[in-house]
Amino acid sequence: MNSYKMLVLDLDGTLTNANKEISTRNREALIQLQEKGVLLVLASGRPTYGIVPLAEELQLEHFGGYILSYNGGEIIDWSNRTKLFENVLPNGVIPHLYACANRHQVAILTYDQQYIVTEHPNDPYVGKEAFLNKMKVRSSANFLKDIRLPLPKCLIVGDPDQLISIEEELSVALEGEISVYRSEPYFLELVPLGIDKAQSLAVLLNKRGIAREEMVAVGDGYNDLSMIQFAGMGVAMANAQEAVKQAADYITLSNEEDGVAAVIERFF
Template sequence: MKHTYRLLVLDLDGTLTNSKKEISPRNLQTLLRLQESGVRLVLASGRPTYGIAPLAEALQMQKHHGCILSYNGGEIIDWSTGELLYKNLLPDDVLPVLYTAAVRNGQAILTYDNEYILTEQPDDEYVLKEAFLNKMQIRPTDDFLRDAPLPLPKCLIVGDPDKLMQTEAELSLRLQGRISVYRSEPYFLELVPLGIDKARSLAVLLERLGLTREEMVAMGDGYNDLSMIRFAGMGVAMANAQEPVRKAADYITLSNDEDGVAVAVEKLFFSNEA
């Protein structure tokens, strides 16, 4: 029986992009073909919106009515219209707590202001890594608390992985029940609104689009993809995915350096074509 999938949700780093943080030619051509067939595309990432935008443009998502789910589900944007469909923001009063902890522990804190990364430590190696990853410019400030554009969807404290453990433990305890604190990389401490979750945000999007979870395919590799892989009608893990993600998936494709996205799309969406 021919598939009934009408929505494809893709994580970016470790999934859609290869080790060079690029979309391979095969992945690109396969996803353009998929959208031409009428399937809508959603890019779902912990990245800020401006860090996802170049990939959305390469995939011609504006033309094909795609959506961006940024900040790990904190915002959903209809890329064809620019309409903000959903947002979840940090409480303003937690920002001084986050800032004080970062400074006391000798770490850099950053947030996002449209196309810029805002920080007091523009030369920090991990701040530079985040800027490179998202293809965003750094805007230095001498007063982070003054210049941060409240309310914020997310902050990031970055630094040496071992030392970051102390900050993570401290903020998890102090802000328990108020925000979510977790590491997306050993050197990146994510500070996001409580309840941020890709699956929860995708449930909102599905309702807006008039689709069901059974009509959705979701692909990912990291712990923050677990919920959407379990939630989707078809959950796909990359070969390079974390072990719990692979165990939760309905199907495991090739790695992000082996065009795993294209392989899965060809199998799930095009294999029944005559």
């Protein structure tokens, strides 16, 4: 059996269940795994402080684990809060994104530590993002004046039909400057070019002196494809997208069936 030294977990649809919670079995398995010296990395499209409650629950600070947020836009050593890597939006595109959101009368938001910053605090889709990440919303009277540059990501939120034309407009206007895609029908992600979980994990592996063959990566969505293909053992959840399952070395149980604990029991 291979001696794996690092476990990388996606969060939503992988580590957490439908209630966005870690099951008792998964939690206990992950604590025991870290006690044995295996490095744990929580890798998500969520903002950093949207991952913190789960990091605290799994005692990442105590065991020296890492948060990989914004789909790889930031890597933070959670034992000392040291930022090992970051990729940010060009400052010049922010006014363009803001003007586009205003023109289409939809909300734009970004993040400032533990807060979501927006001029539309009561927007129901802003509320969804706040609930998902367990973050507070800070109301802004002037988005462009209140944000602190540079930004790792912006999110335009709105009815799915509204976002179709906005996605097309921004994809053309900012081609080669940023990446534009929808993580949910009502969430339009506006992120730096080259955001990729695998590329960021390669930086972390190099810093830690760990080979990719010694890494297990587990996920369910398209944004997990690169790290699943990159890892020595790439694992898809039973509830994963079909393309993710086809790319994986192994398919575990679903996120409602403690699939993460099953991975630990099999490979560690």
